[in-house]
Amino acid sequence: MHRSVFRGVTVAAVATALVVGSPLVANAAGYPSDTAKPDLVSLLSGYDQYWKSSGTNDLHGTVLDAATLAKNDQLTSWINQNATKAQQLKALQDSEYQNATNTAFDQSYTVAQGLGDALEKIYVQGRNDGSLPLTSALINSSNGTTGAYVSTGDAKAHYSYPRPYLPGTTTATLPATDDQANCAPTKVNATSLAANRAGKAWADASGTLTITRVPAVTDTTHEFSPNDVVLDAGYGTVGICTGGSYPSGHTTTAYEAGITLATLVPELAPELLARASEAGNDRIVLGVHYPLDIMGGRMDGEAALAARWSDTQYRTEVLEPARAELVSYLEKQCGDTLANCIAAEKSYTDNPYGGAAIPGGTAQVVSDRASAASVYRERMTYGFAQTGTKGLAASVPAGASNLLLTAFPTLTDAQRTSVLAQTEIASGYPLDQSGTTGGSWERLDLAAATSATVAVSADGTAKVLATGGTARVVTGVLTAPKGTSVAAGASLALAGTGFTAGSTLQVVLHSDPVAVGTLTVAADGTVSGAVTIPAGTAVGAHTIDLVDASGASALVAPLAITVTPAAATGDGTGTGTGGSTGVAVVDPSTGVHLPVVSG
Numbered sequence: 001m002h003r004s005v006f007r008g009v010t011v012a013a014v015a016t017a018l019v020v021g022s023p024l025v026a027n028a029a030g031y032p033s034d035t036a037k038p039d040l041v042s043l044l045s046g047y048d049q050y051w052k053s054s055g056t057n058d059l060h061g062t063v064l065d066a067a068t069l070a071k072n073d074q075l076t077s078w079i080n081q082n083a084t085k086a087q088q089l090k091a092l093q094d095s096e097y098q099n100a101t102n103t104a105f106d107q108s109y110t111v112a113q114g115l116g117d118a119l120e121k122i123y124v125q126g127r128n129d130g131s132l133p134l135t136s137a138l139i140n141s142s143n144g145t146t147g148a149y150v151s152t153g154d155a156k157a158h159y160s161y162p163r164p165y166l167p168g169t170t171t172a173t174l175p176a177t178d179d180q181a182n183c184a185p186t187k188v189n190a191t192s193l194a195a196n197r198a199g200k201a202w203a204d205a206s207g208t209l210t211i212t213r214v215p216a217v218t219d220t221t222h223e224f225s226p227n228d229v230v231l232d233a234g235y236g237t238v239g240i241c242t243g244g245s246y247p248s249g250h251t252t253t254a255y256e257a258g259i260t261l262a263t264l265v266p267e268l269a270p271e272l273l274a275r276a277s278e279a280g281n282d283r284i285v286l287g288v289h290y291p292l293d294i295m296g297g298r299m300d301g302e303a304a305l306a307a308r309w310s311d312t313q314y315r316t317e318v319l320e321p322a323r324a325e326l327v328s329y330l331e332k333q334c335g336d337t338l339a340n341c342i343a344a345e346k347s348y349t350d351n352p353y354g355g356a357a358i359p360g361g362t363a364q365v366v367s368d369r370a371s372a373a374s375v376y377r378e379r380m381t382y383g384f385a386q387t388g389t390k391g392l393a394a395s396v397p398a399g400a401s402n403l404l405l406t407a408f409p410t411l412t413d414a415q416r417t418s419v420l421a422q423t424e425i426a427s428g429y430p431l432d433q434s435g436t437t438g439g440s441w442e443r444l445d446l447a448a449a450t451s452a453t454v455a456v457s458a459d460g461t462a463k464v465l466a467t468g469g470t471a472r473v474v475t476g477v478l479t480a481p482k483g484t485s486v487a488a489g490a491s492l493a494l495a496g497t498g499f500t501a502g503s504t505l506q507v508v509l510h511s512d513p514v515a516v517g518t519l520t521v522a523a524d525g526t527v528s529g530a531v532t533i534p535a536g537t538a539v540g541a542h543t544i545d546l547v548d549a550s551g552a553s554a555l556v557a558p559l560a561i562t563v564t565p566a567a568a569t570g571d572g573t574g575t576g577t578g579g580s581t582g583v584a585v586v587d588p589s590t591g592v593h594l595p596v597v598s599g
Contacts, residue, residue: 031314033314038304040154041154044300044431050068057157057158059160060191068387071383073290075291076164076289077202079284080164083352084353084354088214091283092232092286093105093110093224093231095233096110096219098142108144108147108260112124113275114268116271116346117346118345119268123326125333132325134321135326137322138319138322139261144256146256149308150252150256152247152249155244158244159246162189163240164284164289165211165213165287167206168193169191170185174236183237188241190207190209191207212287213233213235216232216233245289248296250289251279254276254280255280255297255301255305256300256301257276258275258276260305264319264322265338266471269407270447270450271347272348276301278350278366280297281379294379309399348372349367350375358382361382364378364379372447373448373467377448381425389434390428395439397440400444401416401417412460416462418461420444422463423445423448425445430442451467451469452469453470453474455474455498458498465557476496477496478544478546478557479559480544488533488563490532491533492532493530495528497526504518504520504521505519505527505555506546507544508547509542509543510543510558511543539565543559544558
């Protein structure tokens with residue numbers, strides 16, 4: 001490890017401090033949230049039903065829920081064994097922290113892949129050349145005021161759970177690259193877990209979990225730094241081998257960076273959040289953390305950013321100026337509006353296991369926004385059984401609604417809370433604290449919430465109509481009173497409520513947007529009428545949108561319809577809109593159809 005000096009301490013000390021969860025430089029006092037940080041030990045206490053530490057921070061303790069911890073082991077070994085070579089490199093990149101000479105990078109760079117291929121490059125360039133000073137001071141993982149806001153050190157010491165790669169015996173032989181003195185099995189081991197691993201397919205006879213250590217490499221991609229950067233998982237460093245596994249400090253900082261970016265650029269929030277979940281998952285790829293650790297790290301990041309966004313002074317003096325700086329810079333460098341830049345680029349994608357499905361789950365492939373939100377939700381629970389109480393009411397923590405301030409600026413606090421309540425997962429999964437005074441950070445699905453279509457009724461009630469799309473608020477509801485199946489070339493009856501009286505609305509057919517008619521809103525805010533589905537419309541699933549007269553703003557959740565083949569012509573039963581129905585006339589001498597004359 002490098003031994004150069006960084007503000008009076010060695011890089012080795014910096015790395016150790018960061019790995020065990022202690023930001024190198026404390027945030028300067030001056031904002032209420034600087035001294036009102038979340039209590040992570042309390043926030044993460046759902047872990048107490050699975051494991052009880054010895055209380056001396058020696059990585060020993062008692063297994064309380066053998067089944068859950070066995071599942072934790074199984075998933076860890078599978079992810080480590082099945083990650084692709086490309087994912088292993090990304091995992092090493094996600095483990096990096098900035099060095100003394102500022103020639104490396106950290107997770108506040110790597111999670112920016114969620115911005116998409118073009119905007120990520122612009123962002124990284126701005127971070128490296130000094131064009132984004134406010135954003136950098138906010139988000140960097142060493143001393144950023146959100147990126148390194150909370151420390152996991154106390155929680156790691158409190159729960160003191162051994163890392164996956166540690167041997168289940170005191171007599172194991174470590175790889176030659178490990179620091180034998182600090183990480184010797186006689187000092188650091190997972191013997192408390194050996195009995196629970198005995199006879200399992202994912203462990204050996206000594207109770208050592210099946211983990212392959214990913215070797216150090218030199219990153220020559222220059223994706224995040226113009227320099228070559230040595231990447232090392234640090235298995236043999238004292239800060240990792242002796243540091244408790246739960247919660248993951250790297251995952252905490254990944255989510256602090258990811259949620260920060262998601263709130264600064266809410267247009268790409270679901271993708272950025274999915275990329276943060278990948279960074280957490282990459283700790284399992286390396287074999288240095290378990291899924292429960294990653295779930296805890298996500299909760300840390302959520303609580304941290306909620307505290308910052310709930311601090312009015314910090315929000316107005318730090319977060320909002322950084323957002324203005326970042327958006328202005330991205331648009332200037334892209335040469336267009338942010339919306340157009342996003343539409344023109346390739347979005348974030350990932351295929352961590354080469355298409356293989358995780359035990360009890362999916363292959364976690366990200367290919368678009370909907371799949372990004374889906375993968376994010378899957379990693380919220382990793383398929384664990386619900387060990388807590390099922391069927392409990394929504395339990396949104398205080399302040400969590402402020403994480404949606406930029407995604408839904410026109411909603412009230414109560415409405416944003418309602419969005420979170422409607423999009424959160426069910427109760428009872430590991431680490432859930434539903435019903436407690438602090439609420440349940442574990443259930444909070446920010447990817448769903450930030451991709452929601454929300455309808456606001458006349459009485460102010462907010463209802464989530466769909467997720468996985470673009471965050472938007474609509475006031476109208478559109479239905480097809482005579483059914484949503486329609487033949488190409490035929491008419492489709494429409495009705496809707498909740499619109500501005502007297503306005504004219506365009507009816508747009510998707511996938512290829514085409515205006516198929518207009519509707520005028522009545523005095524009571526309702527619309528009704530019919531439009532003709534073009535005869536050349538492809539058979540299959542489509543959607544109907546109502547948009548304002550300018551065509552710029554959608555006013556309803558898309559109405560799903562099914563287009564069937566056009567009705568046969570010439571049989572005397574053809575139908576259409578705006579025309580007449582007649583009887584087919586045939587010249588008996590030639591058999592030729594003659595023009596229909598209607599009266």
